[in-house]
Amino acid sequence: MSKISLIIKREYTTRVMKKSFILLTFLTPVLFAGMIALVVWLGGIKDDKMKTIVVVDRTHLYKDVFKSNESYAFEFTDKSIEDVKKQNEKDEHFAALLYITGDLKTDSSAATLFSAKQVNMELKSYVAGLLNKYIEQQKLASYNIPHLKEMVEKSRTDIELKTIKWGENGNEKQGSAELALIIGMISAFIIYMFIVIYGAQVMSGVVQEKTNRIVEVIISSVKPFELMMGKIIGIAMVGLTQFLLWVVLTGVISLAVGSFFGGNVDVTSLQKAGQMGMQTMPTNAMPAEMQTLITALSSLNYVEIISLFIVYFLGGYLLYASLFAAIGSAVDNETDTQQFSLPIMLPIIFAIYAGIFSAENPDGPLAFWCSMIPFTSPIVMMVRLPFDVPVWQIALSLTILVLSFIGTTWMAGKIYRTGILMYGKKVTWGELLKWLRY
Amino acid sequence: MILLEVENVVKQYAGHRALDGVSLTVPENSVYGLLGPNGAGKTTLIRIINCITAPDSGEVRLNGKRMTTADVQQIGYLPEERGLYKKMKVGEQALYLAQLKGMTKQDALKALKYWFEKFEIQAWWDKKVEELSKGMAQKVQFITTILHDPKLLIFDEPFSGFDPVNTDLMKREILELRDKGATIIFSTHNMETVEDLCENISLVDKSKIVLQGNVADIRASHATNTFVVRSVNAFEANGFELLSQTQKNNIFESTIKKAHTESNNSLLGALIQKTEILSFEELLPSMNDIFINTVSR
Numbered sequence: 001m002s003k004i005s006l007i008i009k010r011e012y013t014t015r016v017m018k019k020s021f022i023l024l025t026f027l028t029p030v031l032f033a034g035m036i037a038l039v040v041w042l043g044g045i046k047d048d049k050m051k052t053i054v055v056v057d058r059t060h061l062y063k064d065v066f067k068s069n070e071s072y073a074f075e076f077t078d079k080s081i082e083d084v085k086k087q088n089e090k091d092e093h094f095a096a097l098l099y100i101t102g103d104l105k106t107d108s109s110a111a112t113l114f115s116a117k118q119v120n121m122e123l124k125s126y127v128a129g130l131l132n133k134y135i136e137q138q139k140l141a142s143y144n145i146p147h148l149k150e151m152v153e154k155s156r157t158d159i160e161l162k163t164i165k166w167g168e169n170g171n172e173k174q175g176s177a178e179l180a181l182i183i184g185m186i187s188a189f190i191i192y193m194f195i196v197i198y199g200a201q202v203m204s205g206v207v208q209e210k211t212n213r214i215v216e217v218i219i220s221s222v223k224p225f226e227l228m229m230g231k232i233i234g235i236a237m238v239g240l241t242q243f244l245l246w247v248v249l250t251g252v253i254s255l256a257v258g259s260f261f262g263g264n265v266d267v268t269s270l271q272k273a274g275q276m277g278m279q280t281m282p283t284n285a286m287p288a289e290m291q292t293l294i295t296a297l298s299s300l301n302y303v304e305i306i307s308l309f310i311v312y313f314l315g316g317y318l319l320y321a322s323l324f325a326a327i328g329s330a331v332d333n334e335t336d337t338q339q340f341s342l343p344i345m346l347p348i349i350f351a352i353y354a355g356i357f358s359a360e361n362p363d364g365p366l367a368f369w370c371s372m373i374p375f376t377s378p379i380v381m382m383v384r385l386p387f388d389v390p391v392w393q394i395a396l397s398l399t400i401l402v403l404s405f406i407g408t409t410w411m412a413g414k415i416y417r418t419g420i421l422m423y424g425k426k427v428t429w430g431e432l433l434k435w436l437r438y
Numbered sequence: 439m440i441l442l443e444v445e446n447v448v449k450q451y452a453g454h455r456a457l458d459g460v461s462l463t464v465p466e467n468s469v470y471g472l473l474g475p476n477g478a479g480k481t482t483l484i485r486i487i488n489c490i491t492a493p494d495s496g497e498v499r500l501n502g503k504r505m506t507t508a509d510v511q512q513i514g515y516l517p518e519e520r521g522l523y524k525k526m527k528v529g530e531q532a533l534y535l536a537q538l539k540g541m542t543k544q545d546a547l548k549a550l551k552y553w554f555e556k557f558e559i560q561a562w563w564d565k566k567v568e569e570l571s572k573g574m575a576q577k578v579q580f581i582t583t584i585l586h587d588p589k590l591l592i593f594d595e596p597f598s599g600f601d602p603v604n605t606d607l608m609k610r611e612i613l614e615l616r617d618k619g620a621t622i623i624f625s626t627h628n629m630e631t632v633e634d635l636c637e638n639i640s641l642v643d644k645s646k647i648v649l650q651g652n653v654a655d656i657r658a659s660h661a662t663n664t665f666v667v668r669s670v671n672a673f674e675a676n677g678f679e680l681l682s683q684t685q686k687n688n689i690f691e692s693t694i695k696k697a698h699t700e701s702n703n704s705l706l707g708a709l710i711q712k713t714e715i716l717s718f719e720e721l722l723p724s725m726n727d728i729f730i731n732t733v734s735r
Binding site for chain 2: 014209216
């Protein structure tokens with residue numbers, strides 16, 4: 001076995017066998033799914049506590065509007081507001097006090113909602129809705145036009161604006177801008193996360209080898225460059241393993257959850273259905289939005305997105321990881337890494353912001369240039385990909401990325417070679433530049 | 439037979455010259471001491487021999503041929519700043535380091551079994567390195583250094599971290615390796631071990647070699663013409679200097695210094711006429727004295 005593959009194997013196995021890796025890999029999709037489920041579940045729970053609303057109606061016009069139901073109880077009283085307020089301070093039996101002072105048909109601000117605590121949105125919109133509906137009906141009735149109510153009902157419209165993109169060979173694809181945005185942002189964010197997490201692992205791995213003083217033992221058997229590349233490649237494989245496991249696990253979990261809830265809600269089965277072709281689906285059984293979503297999901301080129309994701313992840317990671325390795329080699333302990341890692345972290349952080357802004361205008365100049373600059377392209381290009389990027393742009397951006405990571409790796413190798421054997425010396429930026437020329 | 443030759447090696451770092459025209463020859467099958475105060479350039483020289491860094495000028499030859507990185511396989515190197523992966527198991531790690539040196543897995547396992555049994559540390563195989571004491575870790579490092587049966591062994595401060603019992607064990611192992619045919623270079627501050635182990639030495643100071651040669655010859659050449667004489671009666675200086683004289687249990691112990699030109703025999707002859715001589719021994723400077731004298735000069 002060649003030496004570099006021995007190093008890769010060690011870096012890979014020691015990391016993959018770690019309990020923290022196994023836990024993180026298997027728990028993250030579960031946690032993620034759990035979080036979504038929790039949000040959905042919490043959103044679904046209705047506050048089932050009965051809320052009492054005291055109505056002080058000086059006009060006595062709205063007695064019929066407010067009917068108690070299982071959520072709200074309405075009490076009418078003619079007492080003064082002060083009295084009601086005082087009484088409530090003693091027994092706190094109502095959630096809010098509705099005070100109507102005039103005819104709402106002519107004065108729309110004649111109603112006020114008082115409460116001891118901040119009135120919640122749900123209550124406010126419920127009361128306002130009741131009043132609105134009632135006043136609307138009153139107004140319509142006052143026009144004295146027969147069948148007006150039915151005419152109004154019929155004229156209600158809800159336009160669904162479809163977005164259709166002209167493909168290159170003339171066929172039309174039904175796309176969804178929102179979906180493209182979501183998929184682009186998620187993949188960009190994963191790349192960002194992977195570069196930061198695994199780049200930092202490379203750095204701390206190098207620092208550990210240096211502080212453990214094992215590096216000189218190993219350097220007498222292998223070239224420093226082999227040791228550095230072995231570590232970088234080994235950790236890249238750990239990252240890919242984690243990513244692929246997440247893809248598989250997320251698929252399995254969402255399939256399981258999907259079949260548990262009846263199939264139609266989860267994305268994976270939708271996506272499959274979409275790929276199988278719309279004819280097989282009983283289209284009339286679904287609401288229009290659902291159909292659009294499925295068509296949009298199936299219109300995305302997953303093979304392209306996933307394979308380019310892997311390519312950009314590797315490119316971006318290799319670009320940054322070698323720089324992280326160089327920093328790790330230059331310092332004596334982990335706390336010293338901070339002053340050097342900031343200039344490397346800045347472009348990564350800039351890239352994620354550039355990605356967010358690019359999403360608004362995926363073909364704009366910011367998006368274009370940031371998807372060409374190698375330090376931002378892995379993240380920004382992922383945001384743009386679901387919006388269909390011309391092939392020449394992808395090719396150009398990848399070429400620049402590959403050339404740049406060869407450049408940074410070469411530079412990092414030079415710094416690393418000198419740095420790992422330097423002990424007890426505070427290194428400056430000027431010194432790092434000098435090492436490049438050794 | 440010369441195994442290793444270092445010829446006129448110069449290494450310049452930004453700001454200072456770490457090695458300035460250093461040359462030395464290491465005979466095969468011997469123990470060679472590389473001495474010198476901290477920062478003299480020993481570690482740089484060792485790194486150059488190991489092809490970890492390249493010299494600016496000069497060359498290193500192994501068996502008469504210019505050394506290449508491929509030759510490093512024939513070297514076993516125990517650096518002064520040495521360590522192991524803390525989270526790895528002892529056996530796994532020893533195997534990994536052996537494979538990096540180019541051994542096959544089977545050969546490495548066989549050799550490891552032999553050495554672990556020899557040092558009676560089989561029980562450590564599945565322990566993590568962080569559970570070992572410093573001395574224990576040093577033993578493991580020693581084994582991984584010599585495991586691939588290298589022709590040339592380079593030990594940088596090999597005894598630091600060992601207790602006297604284990605230091606002795608290591609000394610014996612080093613001599614045994616030499617007897618089996620290995621050539622050993624070792625760098626140390628401990629001058630006693632130099633006298634015990636080394637046949638030849640080089641003393642490096644301020645990037646240059648200031649003293650070089652056979653240990654016995656060096657000591658003889660640094661002789662101060664001083665002798666310790668134990669005798670039955672006291673005597674007075676006569677043609678020689680009497681530096682001190684003490685009496686203990688009716689035996690007089692005197693330190694005398696002869697004139698440079700006088701031979702040992704004529705000095706002894708002069709003494710015999712004065713008193714009964716119990717012992718007569720030349721007082722050779724210890725390597726420690728020579729070291730301190732040479733370096734502080």
